[in-house]
Amino acid sequence: xxxxxxxxxxxxxxxxxxxxxxxxxxxxxxxxxxxxxxxxxxxxxxxxxxxxxxxxxxxxxxxxxxxxxxxxxxxxxxxxxxxxxxxxxxxxxxxxxxxxxxxxxxxxxxxxxxxxxxxxxxxxxxxxxxxxxxxxxxxxxxxxxxxxxxxxxxxxxxxxxxxxxxxxxxxxxxxxxxxxxxxxxxxxxxxxxxxxxxxxxxxxxxx
Numbered sequence: 138x139x140x141x142x143x144x145x146x147x148x149x150x151x152x153x154x155x156x157x158x159x160x161x162x163x164x165x166x167x168x169x170x171x172x173x174x175x176x177x178x179x180x181x182x183x184x185x186x187x188x189x190x191x192x193x194x195x196x197x198x199x200x201x202x203x204x205x206x207x208x209x210x211x212x213x214x215x216x217x218x219x220x221x222x223x224x225x226x227x228x229x230x231x232x233x234x235x236x237x238x239x240x241x242x243x244x245x246x247x248x249x250x251x252x253x254x255x256x257x258x259x260x261x262x263x264x265x266x267x268x269x270x271x272x273x274x275x276x277x278x279x280x281x282x283x284x285x286x287x288x289x290x291x292x293x294x295x296x297x298x299x300x301x302x303x304x305x306x307x308x309x310x311x312x313x314x315x316x317x318x319x320x321x322x323x324x325x326x327x328x329x330x331x332x333x334x335x336x337x338x339x340x341x342x343x344x
Contacts, residue, residue, distance in 0.1 A: 138184040140340060141177050143170060143261035147298040149190035152333040155341045162298040167233045167260050169296070174264040185271040188258040189336055191329040192229065192276035193236050195246035195254055202328035203278045204336070205229055205253045210265065210272035217273065220339040227252040229274040231259030238285040246282065253278060275336050279329035280322060287315035290322045
């Protein structure tokens with residue numbers, strides 16, 4: 138049996154791969170992610186779908202590297218709490234576009250009450266519900282609620298989930314003043330990537 142891991146980036150997929158865990162990369166394209174998840178469900182014996190990777194904070198109290206878990210579709214939440222005792226539990230909202238600014242994140246927090254936002258969880262939840270599979274989202278915070286992402290960070294992903302270095306460099310050439318913000322964003326992202334190994338171990342322990 139396989140647990141599908143819905144994520145956006147190749148780097149996330151590499152960090153979240155374990156025996157019995159198969160990453161499905163969206164690359165920022167909700168329709169493509171849904172098609173790939175559906176294909177994986179058709180091709181494998183799937184026990185559950187988990188959305189995992191990095192996310193933006195909506196709750197102002199969450200710092201870079203904090204873990205947020207939305208286990209409302211999982212069932213035995215106490216088992217998840219034992220595996221990730223330092224995580225915050227609450228809603229994670231997914232949307233098709235990046236919540237780039239502090240104002241956008243504040244509005245989304247007010248509208249939904251969610252702790253964090255990503256670009257995969259809503260798609261993964263929809264596929265899991267369609268097939269009556271357990272679903273959970275586990276996300277590491279890469280940008281805080283007040284942080285506005287610089288333009289280069291918004292063009293940094295290719296459709297296959299790899300890093301779009303050329304697009305980042307072109308954005309920097311057009312707007313060099315964003316470099317300090319981009320460095321800050323990169324450091325925050327590294328804090329988030331740094332905890333994904335623990336996320337993978339926790340998911341593997343839930344089998």
